[in-house]
Amino acid sequence: MKTFSSIYQLLATLSREQKLLSELFEKRKILSFSYDYALELVDFDADKISSLIDLSVVRQNGNNIELDDLFLQFFEQVMEVNEEINVSYINEHIESIRQNINYYLQENNEARKYGYLRQVKQALRKIGVIALRNVVDLSRNIDNTFKNEPNYKIKKTKLEHLDDKRNAIYTLINRTDHLVSGDEELTFFKVAADEELNRTIILVKLQLNECRHNLIDIQKQIIEYLNRIKHQSGVIEKLRQIKYLKDQFELRSKTNIRELLAENTAVIFEPNPSYPLQISLDQLQSDNDAADVISKVAKKIKTSVKSTQPLAGNISDEYLETRIEEEVQINLDEVKNSFLAGGNNLFDFICNYDFGKEVSFDECVTIYCQMISQFDTLFKITDNYNLKEDIEFAMVYPK
Amino acid sequence: MPVPKHTSDIFEILSKGQFICSNSCKDSTRKLYNIIDDNFDDLYDYFKSINLVLEKGDEYFMFTRMEHKTELERKLEAAFRWIDILDFFKTFDHSFGAGYRFTPSDVLVKLSVDVDLKNKLDGLKKYAAGKEKHAEILDKILDMLKKDSFIELENEITNSYKTLASFHYMERLIISVNIPESVQNEISK
Numbered sequence: 001m002k003t004f005s006s007i008y009q010l011l012a013t014l015s016r017e018q019k020l021l022s023e024l025f026e027k028r029k030i031l032s033f034s035y036d037y038a039l040e041l042v043d044f045d046a047d048k049i050s051s052l053i054d055l056s057v058v059r060q061n062g063n064n065i066e067l068d069d070l071f072l073q074f075f076e077q078v079m080e081v082n083e084e085i086n087v088s089y090i091n092e093h094i095e096s097i098r099q100n101i102n103y104y105l106q107e108n109n110e111a112r113k114y115g116y117l118r119q120v121k122q123a124l125r126k127i128g129v130i131a132l133r134n135v136v137d138l139s140r141n142i143d144n145t146f147k148n149e150p151n152y153k154i155k156k157t158k159l160e161h162l163d164d165k166r167n168a169i170y171t172l173i174n175r176t177d178h179l180v181s182g183d184e185e186l187t188f189f190k191v192a193a194d195e196e197l198n199r200t201i202i203l204v205k206l207q208l209n210e211c212r213h214n215l216i217d218i219q220k221q222i223i224e225y226l227n228r229i230k231h232q233s234g235v236i237e238k239l240r241q242i243k244y245l246k247d248q249f250e251l252r253s254k255t256n257i258r259e260l261l262a263e264n265t266a267v268i269f270e271p272n273p274s275y276p277l278q279i280s281l282d283q284l285q286s287d288n289d290a291a292d293v294i295s296k297v298a299k300k301i302k303t304s305v306k307s308t309q310p311l312a313g314n315i316s317d318e319y320l321e322t323r324i325e326e327e328v329q330i331n332l333d334e335v336k337n338s339f340l341a342g343g344n345n346l347f348d349f350i351c352n353y354d355f356g357k358e359v360s361f362d363e364c365v366t367i368y369c370q371m372i373s374q375f376d377t378l379f380k381i382t383d384n385y386n387l388k389e390d391i392e393f394a395m396v397y398p399k
Numbered sequence: 400m401p402v403p404k405h406t407s408d409i410f411e412i413l414s415k416g417q418f419i420c421s422n423s424c425k426d427s428t429r430k431l432y433n434i435i436d437d438n439f440d441d442l443y444d445y446f447k448s449i450n451l452v453l454e455k456g457d458e459y460f461m462f463t464r465m466e467h468k469t470e471l472e473r474k475l476e477a478a479f480r481w482i483d484i485l486d487f488f489k490t491f492d493h494s495f496g497a498g499y500r501f502t503p504s505d506v507l508v509k510l511s512v513d514v515d516l517k518n519k520l521d522g523l524k525k526y527a528a529g530k531e532k533h534a535e536i537l538d539k540i541l542d543m544l545k546k547d548s549f550i551e552l553e554n555e556i557t558n559s560y561k562t563l564a565s566f567h568y569m570e571r572l573i574i575s576v577n578i579p580e581s582v583q584n585e586i587s588k
Contacts, residue, residue, distance in 0.1 A: 235570050236489055241586050243486045256577045261474040267462040268416035269469045
């Protein structure tokens, strides 16, 4: 296996293949990145890829190609997108600080002493940065897990796992704090304290403090998320059981749903109320709009059923047949004219008049009376009387 | 007793058995929510004098009565209906709950890949009398939820619905049903 001989070579190689490497990095979540695609990205120069493989920048796995873990981790950490939270780094650094302090105290050579001191400072700075980054990663991962993990059980386990990580980070921060406060290595921090170390310690303490505050918030977040999941899955679990009982028709008998609902007085269970209020008569009479409304309503309630006029029955044909009945009427006017033209007295004239039919004596008397009552102005009624068939009558002449 | 001038609007909605939710899409409803929130004590006393209890839930308001007015059968019927509907939507998505957004077509698409869901929708047919097509049954169910103000049509163009905070009430009802331990064991077998 070849290794890079200088940092220059490393940077040059990486920059030369930046297209391929950045593509590989972006697609790191996709399990298979085909060798053929990779070839296209390096202008079909297979040598370039094989040299990357030799330098173990990328790894070939069958027909697929992927970034080597070492570089992947490096990129992820530098770009702050790593998903794995590794607390062991801090632990290692704490150990190395302890060892270096030990060497420092035992070493007599000033120059080498200074070297150990430098390593201590370096490790301290790193601890601060790593702790801070871990906290950021943790919070991002928690958020991602809660929002994106579809499986409830896994989501819960993952969050619990992340909570453990949070605990671990918290413990490490406390240990580091303990260390830099000079409680353990009292001598070293008294003896070796120079300006730079003091500054570094203050910086680290500030960073750790920030981490602690963040962690408290993260803890709150995790608790809330876990509670929400618990509530959600609680609801689902409960629902499943209730639905089962309901489908078995046992829900009423085996649970307290009857009592529960009996106590429940929510309005939502009631049918929609209607409030049939009487209309104010005053308003109907005085309001102009009311007339429109009334005519509108009147139109609406017009029934579609047409009221039928009661019809009379057919007139029977019998009634329509023409029947002639003749009756001779005496035309008094005609009689008067004839009488006025003659000179006979009225009663005798009537008795002798040809009426066109048989006229009895009684009828003659009636006609006589009728004539006088109707036309008395045209007649001269004298005081002479005559007698005929036991009837005394006045003698009447035309004027 | 001084009450806000929107009291009649509040009464209008709540007396129909609907909810006033803080996450409603309608500006007016959200405004009413804030008004109730600010004047809760006054309104509580006010409605109490007409035998209605203004209740504050998790981000929603509703009315309950002082005395029992509805028949138990009717309530059971409603509760059973909710159980079926809730079960259907929780099968559709475990996280279905207040604030959840969906479109009927989302549900319909899932139907074709989830037999369980399909069976459950068939089971809901009894609430959508005479409807045979899945889309029609679903529409009917959504309509029922909309009427009880558990969901709201958020966007008419995309036909997307939003689940309101009143959904908590339904969930709370489910949670509060007590299943004896012996029965629970029986179920898990």
